[in-house]
Amino acid sequence: MKKVLITGGAGFIGSHVADRFLLNNYKVTAADNLVTGNIDNINRKNINFFNIDIRDKEKLEELFKSERPDYVIHLAAQVSVSSSVENVLYDAEENITALINILELCRKYNTEKIVFSSTAAVYGIPEEVPSRETNKTAPLSPYGLSKLTGE
Ligand SMILES: NC(=O)c1ccc[n+]([C@@H]2O[C@H](COP(=O)([O-])OP(=O)(O)OC[C@H]3O[C@@H](n4cnc5c(N)ncnc54)[C@H](O)[C@@H]3O)[C@@H](O)[C@H]2O)c1
Numbered sequence: 001m002k003k004v005l006i007t008g009g010a011g012f013i014g015s016h017v018a019d020r021f022l023l024n025n026y027k028v029t030a031a032d033n034l035v036t037g038n039i040d041n042i043n044r045k046n047i048n049f050f051n052i053d054i055r056d057k058e059k060l061e062e063l064f065k066s067e068r069p070d071y072v073i074h075l076a077a078q079v080s081v082s083s084s085v086e087n088v089l090y091d092a093e094e095n096i097t098a099l100i101n102i103l104e105l106c107r108k109y110n111t112e113k114i115v116f117s118s119t120a121a122v123y124g125i126p127e128e129v130p131s132r133e134t135n136k137t138a139p140l141s142p143y144g145l146s147k148l149t150g151e
Contacts, residue, residue, distance in 0.1 A: 003027045005069035007054055007102065008076030009047065010037030013117070017073055018047055029067050031060070032076060054098040057105075064109045072114040074102055077147075081121060084143035095146035122148040 004021050008014040009030020014037070021028050022045060030042055033053040042049060048067070052059040054076045078084060078094035099116070106114050120126065121144030122137045139145040 001025065001027050002070045003029065003067060004071045004073060005029045005031060005063070005067060006073045006075060007031045008037065008074075009049070010034055010039055010041050011075060012041075014073070014075045015041035017075070018042055018045065022046060029063070029069065031063060036079065054102065055093055057101045060101055061105060064105045064111075068109055070112050072102065072106055072111050074099065074114055074116050077117070078143065081141045081143045084141050084146065088142045091142045091146050095143070096149050099150050116150055118151050119144065119147045122151065 004026045006014050006018055006021070006028065007030075009018050009028075010032035014030065014032070018028050018030060027048070028046070029048040029050065031050045031052050031054060033051060039049070050059075050063050052063060054060055076094075076098070078091045084091035103114070105111075120131055121141055122139050123131050123135055124138035124140040124144065127135045137148055139148050
């Protein structure tokens with residue numbers, strides 16, 4: 001059975017992604033500190049839940065060591081444009097430093113694939129809607145910039 005780790009698994013998108021992997025018979029692990037997520041989104045399902053903060057590299061490494069995920073769906077993030085303006089450092093720790101932690105652990109524990117979720121905020125004022133990945137990026141907020149850095 002293939003194993004998938006979903007960071008932000010108790011969030012809006014993460015909990016639905018978890019459902020889809022369960023339907024396809026994956027072993028699903030969710031890592032979430034519930035800062036905006038809700039345990040009720042996943043607690044009735046066959047999901048291995050870790051209440052951890054992805055900025056905590058040691059706890060994250062314990063999880064990688066025990067679970068050895070084949071795939072990582074990385075959704076945990078600071079997700080608010082206005083909050084990113086109010087607290088730039090928190091945004092950067094969540095969306096840049098924590099991502100680096102995860103990428104390093106994926107390499108160390110031979111994760112086959114990682115999926116990263118960016119945002120339309122990387123385009124600033126979009127050239128066209130819906131935007132294309134080839135459109136010019138010009139973020140107007142720390143959130144847009146931190147996600148672009150992640151890309
Ligand atoms: N919903 C959208 O329209 C949208 C659009 C573009 C991009 N995204 C991206 O998709 C991803 C998921 O967004 P969402 O809408 O489901 O948001 P959400 O807030 O519902 O989910 C984010 C989850 O991450 C968790 N989280 C945040 N910081 C964490 C940390 N340090 N450690 C552990 N868990 C942490 C939260 O508790 C939450 O459960 C995000 O990366 C977001 O930037 C969402």
